[in-house]
Amino acid sequence: MKNEKITERNKDFASWYTDVVKAAHLAEYSNVKGFIIFEPNGYAIWENIQKVMDKMFKELGHQNVYLPVMIPENLLKKEGELVEGFAPEVAWVTEGGSNKLEERLAFRPTSESLFCDYYKNIVKTYKDLPKLYNQWCNVIRWEKETRPFLRSREFLWQEGHTVHATEKEAMEETNRMLDTYKRFFEEYLAIPVVVGRKTEKEKFAGAEYTLTVEAMMQNGVCLQSATSHYFGQKFAKAYDVKFVNKDNKFEYCYQTSWGSTTRMIGALIMVHGDDKGLVLPPKIAPKQVCIVPIKMTDELLEVCEELSNELKKNDIVSYIDKTDKSAGFKFAEAEVNGIPVRIEVGPRDLENNKVTLVRRDTSEKKLVNVDNVLENVQKLLNDIQDNLYNKALENTKNRTYEAKSLKDVEEIMNTNPGFVNAHWCGDLECELKMKEIKGTKSRCIVETKDYENEVCVVCGKKAKHKVVWGIQY
């Protein structure tokens, strides 16, 4: 059923997006400019993301901590590149209680400086290493243009900060967390991703290098979805984080950081949603099954309760829509909210001991025996998860191109944008030239080698890297 409140994707993708956010009650604009309200449906997705990711992190030995939300200006300024990168986006607290503060405090835009300051105090010898800490918190970046989940002045995220005794171990951690993100995106969010290294221009301010997880939305626009940074000893030197190594000598530590944000909710919407609203992968959906009694009779409600209990026993989260709305309205609401499976319990079907299962992704209906609901729902949830991933993969493949010239890139970005593979000489100038084409940016470097025949698509000089380019949110 077409939802009247939702603009069609083909007509206006941007309006479709904000319509879905609102119609599925994921977020509301607040009266605080640039800040959004996470409504129950939106926050529940974040809770599920947290639950899964947190478990993955802990299985790898990470521990959660919580550091202050405020960073004194002097502390923030110790790492020059970091400050330069974040200065334009910092919100400053200048008054506390009724007094003007002696020193401005930054609302954390990211917490490298505080973690370094902490590690400096608790790391003494190689025996104290590694420290594998993570925190779930809010951050502020004073953005000018904002869009719900994708870019807002406050967002929620996790930031992992680790400190190691060797370069090798820290680099391994950087890779390991990239892999963890990739696995989470593919297995849980059903979003295929491209991973690689950011260019110098696009890397995190202060990092030696940044690895990134890049996803493509239905309309071919790309989204940087999670990043993992290797710092080498840069921050350790700026913040004096030293340890006594096995040779009994002082050495600066090796560090990493890695983060992912509520932006992932935006990715879910734009990768899987359709003209009827949100479509959620079963593994991350806060409610996996909606049970709708066609009429509100005791008999039907009893069957609904039995089904709900059976599903619950098997760790499937369902709810019964007992509101006094019409059945049609309830169907539409379950659809707009992206509930993976709907069970319609009607009097006529029940006479034959049957109920109707409807899958959200394809709208396919199936009449099944009441006694076989559980196994059918289990199968459906698996099928939907797979189907969503495969559809997203197909879209990504269809929109992945090889470009041999700037003209190729122009043609693609102007007609049907996506991931464009193109060789690059490594010069900033050529990267900036690409940006003139509808803001095309390097997503990541996927290969670096001594090419024999490949040339930079911009300047024609010998290529150094194969890069994926795209238009980004």
Place this chain on the structure above:
Amino acid sequence: MKNEKITERNKDFASWYTDVVKAAHLAEYSNVKGFIIFEPNGYAIWENIQKVMDKMFKELGHQNVYLPVMIPENLLKKEGELVEGFAPEVAWVTEGGSNKLEERLAFRPTSESLFCDYYKNIVKTYKDLPKLYNQWCNVIRWEKETRPFLRSREFLWQEGHTVHATEKEAMEETNRMLDTYKRFFEEYLAIPVVVGRKTEKEKFAGAEYTLTVEAMMQNGVCLQSATSHYFGQKFAKAYDVKFVNKDNKFEYCYQTSWGSTTRMIGALIMVHGDDKGLVLPPKIAPKQVCIVPIKMTDELLEVCEELSNELKKNDIVSYIDKTDKSAGFKFAEAEVNGIPVRIEVGPRDLENNKVTLVRRDTSEKKLVNVDNVLENVQKLLNDIQDNLYNKALENTKNRTYEAKSLKDVEEIMNTNPGFVNAHWCGDLECELKMKEIKGTKSRCIVETKDYENEVCVVCGKKAKHKVVWGIQY
């Protein structure tokens, strides 16, 4: 074993407290004045508290949301009493990016104003009610004196905000959440509490009335541990939150809010801790069992792994201390960290197929057969949970007094303070007079009636209330 790093409670309770916080690695002071760092051991307790409470809230139908961390000055100012109460403690953001803001933004000290502003937009008719929302977040109150967990400029908490169609329903919610807190404190934290209503002076700024959960620490000092507020229509009128009622007329909504904070970690320390360090109730301990191989041989480690797996299968969280420290050091560390049960796996015991179980609360040791570890640990965990509650209850009872005169109160507070039951006329003047006795404050009103023979302990006039008084953190 006496821990060298920890001052004895009898010598100096305040130093004992901060020593335990540090020795058990619960928190570190940060270089941001008045802010602490939640270290892994401290944050893990908070995670467990959140897990249990969040489940309790959701079972009662509450949903989580997340509202902006910033409140525009104008919005905050709409409810006069609230502003007055919180103004001296607000931190203000005045610059964003590189620009001075047109309007100051308050870092939320509490979020009534934002919730009202949100409810105003989403509540239209009685069919939209009730809304039972809660959020887990950080808040800032610019305190002058700070102590880890008990009072710091930033703390973590949950704040529930609900909106109802009737006074009765809102009042029931206020009671229901008080009961929920009481149950959580007694069943999980093993802390007995006194509940009642705050006096006018002590109630939440802007509330019609405040219900409170009050706990007593080992030294007789009291801690306000959670509060539940009834707002009536006060905020609804200030923020214009109206709905169309069943008679098709506009009516202001009825509201509540209720909150509990990371201060609960401070309560856990001060109620159960001893001179060896932290003592944690098994139901809230992040790690319930520590398994110590007396020597690091393959044979002993294998037994440790088997025990750990068996416990895990039965939802008991254990860890094996595989560090290269001495066994004695490992014992002391498990003790200072408050791990409820320690299993010592030694070569001599193992020859007889036995291991030693040690309970943290009483230091009692028990030699048990390897095959009976699970059932013994399960029993021990239950026993420890009960014993901690009973010990705390005994201390509370021993330190609960009846006072008939100001002299009684003085004597008690100067020698062995605690909960002092005393009648009160209801006048602010008498309440302030009590404060002159070592800062004694009303904890809560436990009874209000038309007394025949009881008089106010301060002025001697006819009593209106029976109040519990105490010295507070």
